[in-house]
Amino acid sequence: MKQQNILIIGGGASGIVAAIIARRHKANVTILERNSKIGKKILATGNGRCNFTNANTTKNDYNHPEFVSKAIDVFGPKMTMDFFESLGIAPKIEDLGKTYPLSEQASSILDVLVYEINRIGVNVVTDAYVKSIKKTNNGFTVQLENGERYDADKVIISTGGKAMPSSGSDGFGYKLAEQLGHHATKVFPALVKLKLDSPYLKQLDGVKIPGRVQLMHRNQMLQEEEGDVLFTKTGISGPTILQISRKANTLLAEKQEIWIKVILVNLLTRADVEKRLSLSASRPVDFSLVGLIHKKIIPSLLKEAGIKDHSILVSQLSPKEKNKLLQLLFDWRFLVMESHGFEDAQVTAGGIDINEIKSDTLESKLVKGLYFTGEIIDIDGLCGGYNLQWAWSSGYLAGKSASN
Numbered sequence: 158m159k160q161q162n163i164l165i166i167g168g169g170a171s172g173i174v175a176a177i178i179a180r181r182h183k184a185n186v187t188i189l190e191r192n193s194k195i196g197k198k199i200l201a202t203g204n205g206r207c208n209f210t211n212a213n214t215t216k217n218d219y220n221h222p223e224f225v226s227k228a229i230d231v232f233g234p235k236m237t238m239d240f241f242e243s244l245g246i247a248p249k250i251e252d253l254g255k256t257y258p259l260s261e262q263a264s265s266i267l268d269v270l271v272y273e274i275n276r277i278g279v280n281v282v283t284d285a286y287v288k289s290i291k292k293t294n295n296g297f298t299v300q301l302e303n304g305e306r307y308d309a310d311k312v313i314i315s316t317g318g319k320a321m322p323s324s325g326s327d328g329f330g331y332k333l334a335e336q337l338g339h340h341a342t343k344v345f346p347a348l349v350k351l352k353l354d355s356p357y358l359k360q361l362d363g364v365k366i367p368g369r370v371q372l373m374h375r376n377q378m379l380q381e382e383e384g385d386v387l388f389t390k391t392g393i394s395g396p397t398i399l400q401i402s403r404k405a406n407t408l409l410a411e412k413q414e415i416w417i418k419v420i421l422v423n424l425l426t427r428a429d430v431e432k433r434l435s436l437s438a439s440r441p442v443d444f445s446l447v448g449l450i451h452k453k454i455i456p457s458l459l460k461e462a463g464i465k466d467h468s469i470l471v472s473q474l475s476p477k478e479k480n481k482l483l484q485l486l487f488d489w490r491f492l493v494m495e496s497h498g499f500e501d502a503q504v505t506a507g508g509i510d511i512n513e514i515k516s517d518t519l520e521s522k523l524v525k526g527l528y529f530t531g532e533i534i535d536i537d538g539l540c541g542g543y544n545l546q547w548a549w550s551s552g553y554l555a556g557k558s559a560s561n
């Protein structure tokens with residue numbers, strides 16, 4: 158069989174794995190990376206710990222389950238852990254299947270990938286910003302910003318989406334794909350903080366609570382997440398909110414009014430809290446809430462409940478005030494204005510239309526010899542290791558298919 162010359166545009170998570178797998182299948186592989194080093198974004202993942210897979214990953218953790226199923230079948234979380242184990246990474250599986258390197262350093266993941274790239278002889282060209290791509294009779298010609306040209310039998314576009322553009326993924330990959338006739342669906346930030354319309358943000362900024370949040374639309378709960386909720390000076394964040402942000406952004410794009418309902422008291426019932434308040438009848442109302450909710454939230458909560466005098470005794474509250482206070486502890490609503498942008502997003506929702514890509518090889522249906530991996534495709538998953546898993550799975554499948 159003829160040795161394939163493969164160019165991989167983008168040395169991120171998916172491009173690196175595609176390169177390793179194609180090289181292991183005897184292809185001659187070159188990565189073209191615009192940064193001075195490959196894998197910059199990997200270093201930022203998982204708060205520097207790199208949540209590199211989720212042990213429980215299934216196709217249903219993605220927006221297009223049927224499209225991802227082949228890639229997840231051939232290179233799922235178990236294969237990913239084995240792959241990294243063979244490169245020297247001991248996995249550490251935490252709650253809900255989130256998996257990190259035992260070192261808890263994202264740099265370990267990048268170090269072992271770079272070592273393998275060098276060991277097996279993948280060519281890496283850095284400071285190589287690809288600006289154009291053309292189909293030729295025999296394959297492809299790719300041109301860099303500095304005018305240099307590269308020819309190849311096959312090309313894998315692994316440029317990522319638009320999330321965290323400072324890491325290199327500035328969205329130009331979509332333009333490259335369009336040069337060959339491909340189309341991107343509408344892209345928007347996902348796994349991203351939300352901006353709220355609330356007079357209390359200044360006071361609440363920095364408060365982190367273990368709570369429950371619900372995405373509300375027309376008084377109906379659309380999504381519920383339990384875990385850390387973090388208030389910021391512009392709105393709300395934390396893993397719970399990141400999970401909700403995709404659906405929130407979809408509705409915001411349709412100009413729908415959406416609310417975040419925060420359940421401050423997650424582990425007690427309303428009756429429990431009512432009992433506590435009656436036992437605190439002779440205490441000031443602000444003091445009666447200490448030990449129940451985060452202290453920094455109390456003044457804002459009382460204000461929202463319409464209680465002006467924060468040191469009024471619980472027994473002196475009117476039934477209306479007491480009722481409102483109880484209600485807010487279990488249902489405090491905040492109007493969502495918009496989300497933060499791609500700069501703050503962990504992932505891009507939308508991308509190259511899956512109808513233009515063969516799901517069993519990740520080869521383009523429009524251009525023979527062209528492949529896609531990772532986030533540039535209209536695939537995204539929840540927070541928890543699923544997006545890197547897609548990067549590795551798609552990198553494996555495209556690298557293997559392109560080398561044949």
Ligand SMILES: Cc1cc2nc3c(=O)[nH]c(=O)nc-3n(C[C@H](O)[C@H](O)[C@H](O)COP(=O)(O)OP(=O)(O)OC[C@H]3O[C@@H](n4cnc5c(N)ncnc54)[C@H](O)[C@@H]3O)c2cc1C
Pocket residue numbers: 166167168169170171172189190191192195196197198199201202203204207208209210285286287288315316317318320321324325326327329330502503504530531532533541542543544545546548
């Ligand atoms: C802060 C943050 C934390 C995250 N944490 C996690 C986590 O813990 N777990 C998880 O599963 N996912 C996480 N993600 C998501 C995950 O990192 C991405 O989904 C994944 O890296 C996508 O891989 P990719 O190969 O498609 O693209 P990228 O990793 O974005 O790589 C694309 C590469 O292509 C290069 N490039 C782009 N255009 C060109 C061009 N024209 N010419 C040459 N090179 C080009 C870029 O410089 C970049 O190196 C996180 C993301 C962010 C931003």
